[in-house]
Amino acid sequence: MYELVTGPLAWLAFGIFFIGLVVRTIWYFRGLHWQADRVAYRANLYLGIKGAIRSIFFWLIPFGTRGWKTHPVFTVITFTFHISLLTSVIFLPAHNFILKQKWGISLFTIPEAAGDILTVFVMFAALMFIVRRLVLPEVRIITTAYDYLILAIAVAPFITGFIAYHQIFEYKIWLILHILSGEIMLVAIPFTKLSHFILFFLSRMQLGMDYGIKRGGMKGTRMSW
Amino acid sequence: MAEGTLCNRKTIDTKEDLKALMADNGGKLYYKEMEELDVDQEKLWATIQGSLKSRLKTWLEICAHCGMCADSCFLYTANDKDPTQVPSYKIHSTLGAMVKRKGKVDNEFMRMTMDTAWSKCTCCTRCGVYCPMGIDMGVMFGYVRGLCFSQGFVPWEMKIGSGMHRVYKAQMDVTTEDWVDTVEFEAEGIDDEYKNMSIPVDKENADIMYTLNAREAKHYPEDITEAAILFNLAGENWTVPSEGWEQTSLSMFAGDWASCKAQVENVYSAMERLKPKRMIGTECGHAHRATVIEGPYWAGYESGQPPVESIHYVEWVAEVLRTGKLKLDPSKKIKEPVTLQDSCNYVRNGGLGEITREIMSYIAEDFREMTPKGQHNYCCGGGGGFNGIGKYHHERNIGLKIKMDQILATDCKLVISPCHNCWDAIRDMAKVYSLDIKWSFLKPILLDMAIIPDKFKLDDEDED
Numbered sequence: 001m002y003e004l005v006t007g008p009l010a011w012l013a014f015g016i017f018f019i020g021l022v023v024r025t026i027w028y029f030r031g032l033h034w035q036a037d038r039v040a041y042r043a044n045l046y047l048g049i050k051g052a053i054r055s056i057f058f059w060l061i062p063f064g065t066r067g068w069k070t071h072p073v074f075t076v077i078t079f080t081f082h083i084s085l086l087t088s089v090i091f092l093p094a095h096n097f098i099l100k101q102k103w104g105i106s107l108f109t110i111p112e113a114a115g116d117i118l119t120v121f122v123m124f125a126a127l128m129f130i131v132r133r134l135v136l137p138e139v140r141i142i143t144t145a146y147d148y149l150i151l152a153i154a155v156a157p158f159i160t161g162f163i164a165y166h167q168i169f170e171y172k173i174w175l176i177l178h179i180l181s182g183e184i185m186l187v188a189i190p191f192t193k194l195s196h197f198i199l200f201f202l203s204r205m206q207l208g209m210d211y212g213i214k215r216g217g218m219k220g221t222r223m224s225w
Numbered sequence: 226m227a228e229g230t231l232c233n234r235k236t237i238d239t240k241e242d243l244k245a246l247m248a249d250n251g252g253k254l255y256y257k258e259m260e261e262l263d264v265d266q267e268k269l270w271a272t273i274q275g276s277l278k279s280r281l282k283t284w285l286e287i288c289a290h291c292g293m294c295a296d297s298c299f300l301y302t303a304n305d306k307d308p309t310q311v312p313s314y315k316i317h318s319t320l321g322a323m324v325k326r327k328g329k330v331d332n333e334f335m336r337m338t339m340d341t342a343w344s345k346c347t348c349c350t351r352c353g354v355y356c357p358m359g360i361d362m363g364v365m366f367g368y369v370r371g372l373c374f375s376q377g378f379v380p381w382e383m384k385i386g387s388g389m390h391r392v393y394k395a396q397m398d399v400t401t402e403d404w405v406d407t408v409e410f411e412a413e414g415i416d417d418e419y420k421n422m423s424i425p426v427d428k429e430n431a432d433i434m435y436t437l438n439a440r441e442a443k444h445y446p447e448d449i450t451e452a453a454i455l456f457n458l459a460g461e462n463w464t465v466p467s468e469g470w471e472q473t474s475l476s477m478f479a480g481d482w483a484s485c486k487a488q489v490e491n492v493y494s495a496m497e498r499l500k501p502k503r504m505i506g507t508e509c510g511h512a513h514r515a516t517v518i519e520g521p522y523w524a525g526y527e528s529g530q531p532p533v534e535s536i537h538y539v540e541w542v543a544e545v546l547r548t549g550k551l552k553l554d555p556s557k558k559i560k561e562p563v564t565l566q567d568s569c570n571y572v573r574n575g576g577l578g579e580i581t582r583e584i585m586s587y588i589a590e591d592f593r594e595m596t597p598k599g600q601h602n603y604c605c606g607g608g609g610g611f612n613g614i615g616k617y618h619h620e621r622n623i624g625l626k627i628k629m630d631q632i633l634a635t636d637c638k639l640v641i642s643p644c645h646n647c648w649d650a651i652r653d654m655a656k657v658y659s660l661d662i663k664w665s666f667l668k669p670i671l672l673d674m675a676i677i678p679d680k681f682k683l684d685d686e687d688e689d
Contacts, residue, residue, distance in 0.1 A: 030279070034522070040529030043528045055359065067357060142314050147289075206359065214518060218576070219576030221578070
């Protein structure tokens with residue numbers, strides 16, 4: 001079983017993940033239309049790129065925009081979640097060990113204990129997301145079962161990984177569950193709301209170009225949306 | 226498929242149809258017929274499939290339902306944080322559901338969508354600035370309005386407005402003759418008070434072609450007089466076109482894209498006919514948005530620019546005050562505390578927030594900002610057509626409260642509002658909530674303060 005999930009299934013998951021992302025990106029760009037979107041992308045490419053970079057950059061910085069500043073608690077939860085998630089996935093020694101073993105590559109790694117703490121952060125932030133959805137009326141009204149499913153897909157690898165790492169239950173089973181849930185997440189990214197993995201950047205780029213070209217950029221405003 | 230005599234999917238293209246629609250008292254029959262209006266589901270779905278491109282699709286798909294847009298919306302706040310006013314909810318319960326059901330929606334759904342698109346969103350686009358994913362629900366509701374219009378589910382006044390543009394190429398029934406007569410009449414009025422001033426009509430190769438709002442021609446001709454005097458005082462070589470003078474677009478509020486295109490093309494053809502160096506529009510927000518910012522795209526200009534450089538009135542004012550072409554008497558600077566209304570259409574959506582402040586620095590001694598301001602300012606409460614729709618006056622009046630609180634917090638009794646819609650909203654707000662405030666465009670204020678050179682002053686002889 002271990003061989004299956006770390007072998008063919010892993011290949012399949014990574015394949016779908018990468019190809020899916022490429023396809024989504026191509027689709028996105030092909031679907032942009034200067035007249036339908038009412039943004040002269042080509043005619044003002046330089047201003048557009050400037051606006052796009054500003055828009056992406058400032059939204060990637062905690063409290064970098066008015067939006068983040070006006071929601072400090074949510075900002076902390078969101079950044080904690082995303083930074084912890086990405087850091088632990090990419091830089092965990094165990095992950096890089098497998099990478100080395102399978103594909104002969106490995107990245108810089110963080111100490112195992114740090115990965116453990118980040119995992120707790122992810123689970124805690126996810127819990128906060130759930131609490132927000134249940135408690136705040138303005139979030140509750142837009143929350144659907146799908147939102148919980150997406151969160152479950154994203155957090156499952158961390159819960160299972162945590163259980164496996166601390167050997168709370170049968171290690172082998174939970175390790176396999178951990179790998180499987182990670183693969184499910186990878187596969188889900190191109191097909192679900194998790195596509196914001198790439199579409200966040202593309203959507204921000206588009207709005208950044210819109211503002212950078214048409215809605216003030218040509219008048220010299222330096223808005224960081 | 227059932228359609229009404231007044232409420233239907235057809236556009237208003239003749240004077241007779243327009244008259245018949247306007248004769249319906251407050252849209253009574255129109256809205257009654259709307260309850261029976263069938264949805265052409267196939268057409269709706271075909272329209273969506275043909276126009277819902279990756280930007281809108283992605284916006285619908287990746288919304289994380291985080292709720293950060295909630296308090297960016299002044300209508301959410303004004304309605305005591307009613308969750309059904311959360312922008313994300315509003316767009317997903319309308320456009321989102323329409324797409325999910327592949328256009329298979331019924332009459333009741335379309336009426337709910339119409340109410341949402343025109344009474345729960347002014348397309349101010351503030352939510353887009355607060356969404357981490359960059360989802361601009363103001364833009365999306367503009368799109369929804371187009372879908373509603375194509376199905377005949379559009380507020381009565383908006384249908385009339387788009388019909389006006391289709392028939393008269395103006396938002397009101399002002400014909401070319403009416404317009405030219407008005408200009409001549411106003412020019413005569415100016416002659417009674419000044420000399421060496423004129424309103425040149427259809428002058429070719431002028432530096433400035435001035436375009437305006439049909440309301441000014443129909444109801445506030447003094448605005449045209451003021452504009453004319455100020456252009457003359459600044460020594461501008463300017464003109465107004467006899468045709469293509471209307472800058473506004475109720476068609477944009479209505480979502481009648483074909484009419485939007487025809488309207489701006491009318492202005493652009495005046496530019497091509499008269500070949501001015503620049504076009505300057507009046508103190509109106511949506512007119513600038515329609516003709517200068519969005520119009521080139523409707524007309525199919527890949528540059529995204531109108532045929533000649535086109536600027537908003539506030540840009541011209543800042544320029545002539547900066548360069549000294551228009552001289553103001555410093556002793557007449559506004560002494561009382563004064564605040565400024567930022568129009569969403571040319572500030573957030575046009576980048577002119579700094580230039581209006583430059584103007585304030587020239588004309589006011591005690592200028593006080595509203596909070597928030599500039600690109601983050603709230604809609605006046607009456608934007609996007611909201612002011613003009615009788616059916617939604619109650620909702621509009623609730624929406625005005627946010628701007629009222631902003632104004633009152635400045636302790637100013639004077640609000641400068643270089644936008645027709647904002648100006649109307651503040652006027653109505655003062656009336657509805659019995660406020661002791663005044664509101665004004667820039668033109669009358671500038672005229673009060675302007676130094677009149679001798680060459681324009683009437684001699685005693687002239688006055689006799």
